[in-house]
Amino acid sequence: MKKKVKKEIVIKTSLIKKLLIFLIIILVILTFLWISVNFIGGSENKKLQGELGSIGIMGFDPETGIYFPEECNEENFTVSWDSIFKESSENITIINNSDCTRYLLYKNISDIYYIITGVSMDGFGIRNLSVISFYTKLTSEGITDLESFDSANINQGGFDNFIDDLARGDLTENRSLDINITASADSEFSDNFRIDTGNFLDFGDSYGFTDNQAKAAGFVFKYIQIDYFHQIIGIEKTVNTTQTSNIPDVILYGSKRHDSVIYLEDYFDNLGFGSDELIFSYLVNKSGEFTLDMHDYYLHPVDFSTESTIGGIFLVNITLSYSGFENITSNNFNVKIYGCLDPDEKDIFEKRTSRNLSTSSMDHCVNNGTVREYYCKTNKILYSDFACENGYCDSGRCFINQEPDFESSECGDLVWEMNTNYILDIEECFDDEEDDVLIFKWEYPKDVSGNNTNITVKRNSTELILKPRKNWIGEAYFYIYANDSYNEEKSKVNCYIVQNQEDEESSEGDSGDEEVVLEENTSESVFKILYPNPEGTDITIFLGDEKTFSIANDDCDSIEWYLNEELVESDSKMYKAVGLEKGNYTVRVKIVRGDEIIDKTWNLFIEESVEEGRERIFNTGDVIFYTIVVVILVIIALILILLMSEKKSKNKKVKIGFGFVVVGDEKGKNNPSSIPGGN
Known part of the structure; x- marks a missing residue:
């Protein structure tokens, strides 16, 4: 039995030692790789340097x-x-x-x-x-x-x-x-x-x-x-500038700037290399058609700017001189320009005429929704047909149609008393800037029909008759549409049915001897905020979302909305929080009636919809470094296990199975009963 225990201890110790040797080799390799990545690198111009390498x-x-x-x-x-x-x-x-x-x-x-x-x-x-x-x-x-x-x-x-x-x-x-x-x-x-x-x-x-x-x-x-x-310290002037050859005729295509058409160095000697005192001038037989410019004092290139001419044949000469010295004038040479002018540069919202030397073409409407736009390509006139998106074509140009504007202050929130009808004129709910003929319609929400809604809607021409269910108090909504034949505007109408303000309670006592007491001021409405939406006080939305806050009060002199105590909306029963950054905000509505002032405050929390914070980006050096740390920790753990195993092997008792055997003790040799099952 003693031999078996010793053999088991030797085997376990041997495995741990082999694993330690293997991990130490891995550690050496990883360390070499980490040093290579962070300090040696590849080619000389690709060494990682500090924080640059980490990103x-x-x-x-x-x-x-x-x-x-x-x-x-x-x-x-x-x-x-x-x-x-x-x-x-x-x-x-x-x-x-x-x-x-x-x-x-x-x-x-x-x-x-x-x-x-x-x-x-x-x-x-x-x-x-x-x-x-x-x-x-x-x-x-x-x-x-x-x-x-x-x-x-x-x-x-x-x-x-x-x-x-x-x-x-x-x-x-x-x-x-x-x-x-x-x-x-x-x-x-x-x-x-x-x-x-x-x-x-x-x-x-x-x-x-x-x-x-x-x-x-x-x-x-x-x-x-x-x-x-570098800086040129001095320039030697050569005064005997001469023309060595005639400047040839020039042909240019397109109404634009033509860079470096000619180089004066090719036709003149002794221009003074690099001297900015050389005076350049020119003469054209038709002034104002185009311009010439010399922009460099080394090779002396001459640019021709023909942006404002459709072309023609022009006679030009160039004069060069230094201050105080004789002028040198070149030969007369012809400049032929084949240009094309497009004043609106494909602007479909402008009606213009494109012209070249042979023809002219004016923008026009192909049909009610398409404009033909003429434009220049070099010296040619071409055209393309463009659709007037969200609009129409008229008089050779596109117009953007303005969709009907919903009058939310008039029709967005309707408040009336129970058991009474409300007549809504849809024409009063929309304003069309272009006075287009509008076609109206209405509909219940998709999950509501006329059979189960709390408000019944009937149409008579442009009027909608809104009839709430008997004795019903609450909120409902439906949609109205206005179509100007180009765009259709859909708008939501909120309905708030409230209790009659002039209801008077009366009741008879249980006996003729009891007195009936009526509350005072029952004929006057209590001044309070009606149907605040949302109902709670703490509201949370995600970044990029929007939230609408509203009330249903009509019995007031003024309504003001505040965001973080800054006025953002007035004379409206609703405020839409949109485009806000992440953070905490307060939304407060204040209404005034005579000397009375009441308000309500919501706490608005805007959070990111994804995990906040910048993601940590690991590069190769980071991965190797943390792998080295893990390997070192494993090596330390194995060394501790090895030390503990060797220490136990020297003790008198080695744990095996569910009992103990005495090693190196005479009693252990002669007392097999100390091993379970040894009798």
Whole structure:
């Protein structure tokens, strides 16, 4: 028996030791991986650096920093992406304007958006390249705004201002800290920022977003680098500027700005490289048709702006000079312009005429709901037919039909006494700004019919006769409609049936000797808030929902509604709380009749419908680190078990089954009865 016990102890101890050795090997491997991820990294320009690595942004080689796409092609953009994000550049969306001074790159993984917005500014002797990188969560509106950008609007001022304001930190919150990468770079990292386009107007710009309710939450990293800077100390002027060849005739298509049509360096010598003292002027035989402009003092390109002309043939010459020196005038050359003017630029709500050199076409209605809009493409006049959505076409342009407006103060809440009828004129319930002919109808709620409703509705022309059930007091509602042949407006009519205010109670006593006592002031109504809705005082809704508060009082001089003690509505029996942020609010209604004032207060709680707080995002380094912690804890636990097992093996008694055996004791050898079943 002793041998069996010893063998069992040896086997258990051996297994624990083997498991310890295995876990220690795993610990060494995990530690090496963790060091590799956090300190060694892959290539030199992809080292993880501090907090940037924890949010999925690469650390940067001090010598190279971020790679900027100097050429506008997919290869350069993907290399730039890979120098910033750990997330692969595969399947990224790339948007840029024609000269690549603005670009937008983004990619979606699960519910995280990786975004790069880049700006490249070239100027005299200086080039400033910057990039703002997001690693963020977006609301659906934020995604809509992001995906609304394309090559047509990425160069708009709104996009530029958005990047500039974000770079200055105007739209970020919480902490910012500097991360020194190179001496020639300015870098900032901001954690836990929120961007709310609903507040963009506070900065004086809506940034051109399609939806002003977009929100983003996450991280932002800004990196600004000045590539080079040089200054020309002096310029040697050459006064013997000469024309070496004639400027040829120019042909231009389209009424627009034509950049760099000719380069004066091709036709003149000794223009003075880089000198801004060169005077440029020109002469056109028909003034005001178009303009010329020289915008650079190196290659001296000349731009032609023909936005205001439909075209023609013009005679032009150019004069160049330095102050105090002789003018040099070029040969006369012809400029042929084949233009096209579209004053409304496809605006379906404007009637205009598109013109080119050969014809003109005026916008007109194809039918009652479609407009034919003429527009220019280069020098040609084309057209497209557009549907006048929510409206109609008249006199060559679309009009938006204004739907009938429900007069809620007149018909939204009706209060009358029991056992009496109420006559409602539907015409008085709607106002149509365009005086369209309205067609009316009404209906019970879907779960109510004329057989079981507390109020019976009968129609006589435009009048509705409302008859409550006999002796019934309470609330009911039904719907009325107004249709102007374009839109139909559905509105809810609330009905409040109250007790007769002039009811007088009279009763006879049980005996002729008893006196009947009548309450005083029974002919006057008690001033109180009638049928407050909702009935309770504590109301909870979710963020984005709305809540309507109402009363049924008509016997008052004024009604005022307060949100957090600020007046938000007056002279109305209802107030709708809509568009409020998360938080706690008080809604109070105050009504006045003569010298009497009464009020009612509701507590409104607005909560998020999903779990609050920003989700913790773990990267590879985090996962490895916490795995190491778990392995260490398991190793410690196994060592404790091993020590306890060896300690027990040295004791006199080793626990087996349901009894004990004495090990190393002479009594144990000669006393088998100490083992259960040993007799």
